[in-house]
Amino acid sequence: MKPLQDLKGITQPVLSGLRKLGIHSIEDLLLHLPLRYVDETRVTPIRDLRLGEQAQVEGEIIHAEVQYKPRKALIARLQDASGILTLRFLNFYPSQIAALKEGNRLRALGEVRNGFFGYEMVHPQCKPVREGAAVKQTLTPVYPTTAGLSQPSLRKWIGRALETASHDELLPAKVYQGKAWPDFQQSLLQLHYPPPDADQHALQEKTTPAWQRLAFDELLAQQISMRKHYARRRGLGAPAMPPSKKLVSALLKSLPFGLTAAQQRVFTDIQHDLGRSYPMQRLLQGDVGSGKTIVAAMAALQAIEHGWQAAIMAPTEILAEQHFNKLNTWLQNLAAGAAPVRVVWVAGSQGKKARAEALAAISSGEAQLVIGTHAVFQDQVQFARLGLVVVDEQHRFGVQQRLALRQKGAQPHQLMMSATPIPRTLSMSYFADLDVSVIDELPPGRTPVVTKLVSDARREEVFERVRAACSQGRQAYWVCPLIEESEALQLQTAVDTHIALQEAFPELQVGLVHGRMKPADKQAVMQAFAANQIHLLVATTVIEVGVDVPNASLMVIEHAERMGLSQLHQLRGRVGRGAASSACILLYQTPLSETARARLKIIYESSDGFEIAQADLHLRGPGEFMGIRQSGTPMLKIADLERDAGLLEEAQAMADWLLQKHPQAAEAHLQRWLHQAQELVKV
Incomplete structure (x- = not known):
């Protein structure tokens, strides 16, 4: 890679601006492609x-x-x-x-x-201009830029890079066989300097042969990187844990329900992975309420039976606490050796004494299953023999957080779980170094949830619906709006809503739960709600994941237009967990933006998690969808996972062939495209 300083006359302010754009070499500059074009090739009367x-x-x-x-x-x-x-x-x-x-x-x-x-x-x-001055001979590119770096300056230095850098073909001709694409150099020239008669619509939509060629090259580099990580992981050592002979069957016998066929199938995958002597890296997908927790418990027991510790990390204290209570109930009567399985939990707001006891049990190995929030990966938490890491709602944790937990074990197996189904193209690209299992059926007894869109102007009708549900012995959630700008403002909104609903429903017990409450207070409210001592629970979005109260049959979500699709789908999944017919009312305020209207239409028309996830990917893009924009994973700059799905499949097959037959060419191609990126590794 040639440094930017090799460009004669480049100044420090220009270098600083280019680095802000993620441009660190002359090759990066070549691949900084236009956002759009303006036509200065003709003068119109x-x-x-x-x-x-x-x-x-x-x-x-x-x-x-x-x-x-x-x-x-x-x-x-x-x-x-x-x-x-x-x-x-x-x-x-x-x-x-x-x-x-x-x-x-x-x-x-x-x-x-x-x-x-x-x-x-x-x-x-x-x-x-002077009269008769010549017009430009090519369309004028408009590039992504930053403050202090003008378009003329960018055009100048990209032009210099085109004169300076190597444009050689790096891959065997077979890679592009049957494609009517220009070579690498011609592709760059056609995109940086399109001729006046170029199809401007196709240029804008990135469907010209030059755009397609470079989109394929980028996807191919991503696939090569992913496959290399997949192969590298298989070269690492990890504790082999054969299938459980006692604990898993004892757990299943003690449960009041049986596993679905999908749960049995995915556990067979996990059981097989844990028995190998290299680290499992499996992503377990399952829609809201599909029963991922019991699968995680079985995996943990397989590790525990062979003398290893397991850790389960959840994104919120409410979810971590729910996992702890549920798993402790399931496992407390199971014995690993002479003593029962010991489950402890770790959270940032834990009291000093309880935390010290938990840390001591973890470091001595007495605690066989550790459940908690991100506090689990802090330096004070030292495991005796960590063999399995389970990360729930994995996209909510950054790469560094997941890595910190994984590094607490020599080379633990890792199971990542997500209730946000991942569209196939996203799975093939950003998760191509993982093995993927899907729980594609819900346990029996789940009732369909009817979704209703209601304008805020009809608020009194919603009050009557809540009153009717609670008078029949059912319970309801009232979810307060998401206010990203201010956590304090969101908290105040929840408190104000709680007071207003207490006044509106004097005959009901109205509870309040939010993220800033002390864990003991939060737990007391959730236990009271689970015991039907609270009829209506006012909550912020902390209840989005993990809350399981079968008697709750109605949910009202205020300002639903402010929330993302996956979040609305997750919240809706908190009801419909019992036999009673259930409903989710999405209260919205007008006027609605086009995006908000599209989101509400999708959530109203579909209850299929994968269909909703695909629509969410379309609306938000992959970075926002899976939380990878801030995770250290390099985003695709040219390729689009929806538009270029066909190219992605070809790139996946070609990456395997190149790594087997032409590993040096594959490495050269990887360097051209991803040399400065952090490793594309899902940890």
């Missing part, structure tokens, strides 16, 4: 301008003045042989006033709008 189109005109300034009514603006009149066009600037500098002096000749590029005096351009790009 003023009389031929069309409303709403972007165009370039050339003429002489015949009048310019600063007007102060109705608001301050610099107004200039540009004339060519066919007519006159108004140029309007609402923010301007003395240099612009000088450039627009009467008699000056210039070209203006902008969108044509209707103005008071006919057609006008607001804040067009202007540059002085």
Whole structure:
């Protein structure tokens, strides 16, 4: 890789700006591709301008003045042989006033709008020209940039990089056999300097042969990286844990329910992985309520039976506590050797004494199953023999957090669980180094949840629905809106809602739970709700995952338009856990944005987690969908997982072939595309 400093004359401010964009080498600069293009290859006569189109005109300034009514603006009149066009600037500098002096000749590029005096351009790009000056020969690229790094500067240095860097083909011809794609150099030239007759719509949509070629190359690099990590993991040593002969069967006999066929199938996968002498890295997907926890418990028992410790990490204290209570109930009567299985939990808000006891039990090995929040991976927590790590709702933890927990064991097996189903293309790309199992059926007895969209103007009707459900002995949730800007504001909203609902329902016991409560208070409220001592529970989104109260048959979600699809689906999954018919009311405020309208339509029409996840991926993109934008995993810059799904499948097959037959070429290709990225490893 050639450093940026090899570009003659490059300055420190330019280097600093490029690094902010993630550009660290000349090769990175080559692959910094345009967002869009503007057409400066032709000059349009003023009389031929069309409303709403972007165009370039050339003429002489015949009048310019600063007007102060109705608001301050610099107004200039540009004339060519066919007519006159108004140029309007609402923010301007003395240099612009000088450039627009009467008699000056210039070209203006902008969108044509209707103005008071006919057609006008607001804040067009202007540059002085001599009469008869040549127009540009290629479309003008507009690049992603940052403050202090102008478009002309970016174009200049990308042009220098194209003159300086190597554009050689790195891969065997077979890789591109049957493709009508340009080579690497031609692809770059066609994207940085498209000819005037290029299909601008196809360029914008990234469907030209040049875009397709580079999208394939990027996906191929990602797949090579993933397959290398997959192979490397198989070279590591991990404790082999043969199938459990006692504990798992004892647990299953003690439970009041049987496993579904899907649960049995995925546990067979996990059981097989744990018996190997290299680390398991398996992603367990299952929709809300599909029974992932019992599968995690069985995996933990397989480790415990062979003298190893297991850890289960959850994203919230409520969920960690629920796991602890449920697993402790299941496992407390099972014996590993002479003593019963000991389960402890660790959380940031734990009391000093309880925490010290838990830490001592973990470090001595007495605690065989450790359950907690991110506090589990803190330095004070030292495991005696950690053999299995289970990460629930894995996308909520950053890579560094998951790695910190994994490093507490020599090379523990790892099971990641997610109730946010992962669309196939995302699984094939960002999770290609993992083995994936899916629980694709719900346990018997789950009732379908009816979803209703209700405007906030009909709030009184919703109150009546809540009153009716609770008077029949059922319970309800009232979820407060997500307020990302301020946790304190969200908390206040929950407190205010609690007071308002207590006044609205004097005959009901109305509880309140939120993330800032002390664990003991939170636990007391949740236990009271589970025991039907609280009829209506006001909650923030802390109840999104893990809460299991079969008698709760109604959920009201305020400001549902503010929430993401996966979050709405998770919340809705808190009801419908018993035999009673259940409903989820999505209260929304108008006017709705197009995105909010699309989200609510999807959640109203579908209860299929995978279908909702695919729609969520479409609306948000992969980074936001799986929390990988901040996780250290490099995002795809060119390829799009929906548009390029076919290319992804080809890249996956080609990556395996290259690594087997042409490993050096595969490595060179990886270096070209991902040399500066953090390792694409799911830990």
